[in-house]
Amino acid sequence: MGGTKKDYIKALKIDLKFQLEKLNIKRGDIRSIFIGGGTPSTISSIQYRDILKTLKPFLKQNSEITIEANPNSASKDWLNGMFELGVNRISFGVQSFDSKKLKTLNRRHSAKEAILAVENASKVGFKNISIDLIYGLAYDTKELLKEDIKIAFDLPINHISTYELTIEKNTKFSQTPNMKKDDENLGYFIRDEIVKRGFKWYEVSNYGKYQSIHNIGYWQLKEYIGVGAGAVGFLRNKRLYSSNNILEYIKNPIKREIEELSQENILMERIFLGLRSRVGIPKEILNSNMQKRANILVKENKLKIENGIYKNINYFLSDELALFLLD
Numbered sequence: 001m002g003g004t005k006k007d008y009i010k011a012l013k014i015d016l017k018f019q020l021e022k023l024n025i026k027r028g029d030i031r032s033i034f035i036g037g038g039t040p041s042t043i044s045s046i047q048y049r050d051i052l053k054t055l056k057p058f059l060k061q062n063s064e065i066t067i068e069a070n071p072n073s074a075s076k077d078w079l080n081g082m083f084e085l086g087v088n089r090i091s092f093g094v095q096s097f098d099s100k101k102l103k104t105l106n107r108r109h110s111a112k113e114a115i116l117a118v119e120n121a122s123k124v125g126f127k128n129i130s131i132d133l134i135y136g137l138a139y140d141t142k143e144l145l146k147e148d149i150k151i152a153f154d155l156p157i158n159h160i161s162t163y164e165l166t167i168e169k170n171t172k173f174s175q176t177p178n179m180k181k182d183d184e185n186l187g188y189f190i191r192d193e194i195v196k197r198g199f200k201w202y203e204v205s206n207y208g209k210y211q212s213i214h215n216i217g218y219w220q221l222k223e224y225i226g227v228g229a230g231a232v233g234f235l236r237n238k239r240l241y242s243s244n245n246i247l248e249y250i251k252n253p254i255k256r257e258i259e260e261l262s263q264e265n266i267l268m269e270r271i272f273l274g275l276r277s278r279v280g281i282p283k284e285i286l287n288s289n290m291q292k293r294a295n296i297l298v299k300e301n302k303l304k305i306e307n308g309i310y311k312n313i314n315y316f317l318s319d320e321l322a323l324f325l326l327d
Ligand SMILES: C[S@@+](CC[C@H](N)C(=O)[O-])C[C@H]1O[C@@H](n2cnc3c(N)ncnc32)[C@H](O)[C@@H]1O
Pocket: 066, 091, 092, 093, 094, 095, 130, 131, 132, 133, 134, 161, 163, 164, 165, 166, 167, 168, 212, 215
């Protein structure tokens, strides 16, 4: 394996051991692990062995261990290797099964490779299999999206994430912004197609017979450790950022930029994340004015209240409802 990858894994192990010690993490403290960002499936499963061995003593029973993978680099051997290391959830960055769309999205895999990777994951033993689909390209049609969803449901998956295309600065699409189509009906169409096939809508982009523990933990603002280049951690109202630059990270893996979050920041995040997902907002965290506003939304059937928690009914409206509460 090339020098940088080797040095990177070495740096990652140093960082992980340092964080576990510094934060005094105990047996059974860790509920979920998410191996993502970049392309984890380009690193051989053997390279993950020591990392997962280091984490194992700290895992809670039945913890969820997810790895993200790209269909073109997730061979059956790699999938088998990850499954044998105890990884029990796999999320494939499929994006679409439409070859023209895959080309536009600059993805290196074909629809056939994506289908094979998902089937292989099931064959080696994965029960929790998720795929990502992207929508909102200029030439997206309901027919194209319906076909993507139909193919997805013919596969052994129990979770789907659907992301509306966002154009980030300095990316290929920032040169061709007209590649994006702003049509909120597409989101509703996708939701209805997925829900009618039996998956529960539990967050604005996420559906499943299975709901990801790690993702729900984010939306509940649970604490988490981030290790690796570009990783983010959240501990005691602080966000901790590792260097985005791989070489800098290798030089000093335990270095963190720290962002202190005020009580107000935390409250806003709990409101936005709570309304985007099934998590909701506990009544007691809202001040009286916000509670008055939330009760107006309950009267308008935009929110419901369950066991003292305000729950959103339509996650696509989450941001505007949050702004109304915060007004
Ligand atoms: C957010 S994570 C996926 C987490 C996974 N769905 C899970 O449940 O564990 C990575 C995914 O983000 C999506 N994504 C990446 N860049 C994007 C962009 N510019 N616009 C929209 N979605 C994007 C892709 O679908 C990619 O596979």
